[in-house]
Amino acid sequence: MRVDPNYLQGLSASISQSTATEATLTNELSSGLRVQQLSDDPTAAAQALQLTSQASRADTFVQSATQQTGVMQVTDSALAEVVTQLTSAISLATQATNGTLTNAQQSSIATQLQGIQSEVLTLANTSYLGQYLFSGSKGATVPFSLDTSGTATYAGDTVQQTLKTPTGQSLVTNLPGSAVFSSTFAALGSVIAALQSNTVTAANTTALSTALSDVSTQRTALGSSLNRLTASSTYTQTQVANLQVTQNALVAADTVQVATDLKNTETQRTAMLSLMAALSKGSLFDYLK
Known part of the structure; x- marks a missing residue:
């Protein structure tokens, strides 16, 4: 059976994508954060930055108070x-x-x-x-x-x-x-x-x-x-806590879901690697070179 070269290229690309996804999910799981840089979610990142600024000003007041x-x-x-x-x-x-x-x-x-x-x-x-x-x-x-x-x-x-x-x-x-x-x-x-x-x-x-x-x-x-x-200080401390909760909701990862996604990604990547290994052992693979 002849293997389409495009299929092999697509399989290789899928493995690379799966590897990248696995790395991203592993990072999210270890850090607990879904958004770590602007490109992860520009809208959430901008909102989180604004909340950080508000919380910082409020915290400065609490310290002065x-x-x-x-x-x-x-x-x-x-x-x-x-x-x-x-x-x-x-x-x-x-x-x-x-x-x-x-x-x-x-x-x-x-x-x-x-x-x-x-x-x-x-x-x-x-x-x-x-x-x-x-x-x-x-x-x-x-x-x-x-x-x-x-x-x-x-x-x-x-x-x-x-x-x-x-x-x-x-x-x-x-x-x-x-x-x-x-x-x-x-x-x-x-x-x-x-x-x-x-x-x-x-x-x-x-x-x-x-x-x-x-x-x-x-x-x-x-x-x-x-x-x-x-x-005012007591009220502001409550506001700071609320801002932190809101900010966390914007950038935090759903660790349960991330763990599930990571397991699925690892399974898919393992299967694709096994398939690639099986195809690479066939004589047809040598022919395709």
């Missing part, structure tokens, strides 16, 4: 202690205005208030990760100093820093010290001076109460911003 959350939590802790210190100061000032204290007792209260003033100064100069929290945008600058008279000087600026969420919302992440501590240092300095000169009045207590209100207001605003940042 995580860092800023830490900063804001430390800031809130400092403000909570300031509230405690001012509450104590108000109690002491109230005692001093009852009109029954001796000069020595008033002097003792003044000393205690100076201790509170010093503690508040330390809190106002709180740093985290090498940056001062209440310096506005001047994180490397110590925000507050006190002179010998107890007068505070602010060296920071009034810039409120923000972090933009993926939805475009700008969230405030810091509190400039001038907005938080100006009335506090003024009230403490005033009541200490009044006690030292025996001229303390209810107005001094009122000033401390106003300072406490100012700090509490700023702390509430920071807490609200922190809550929104936390919620």
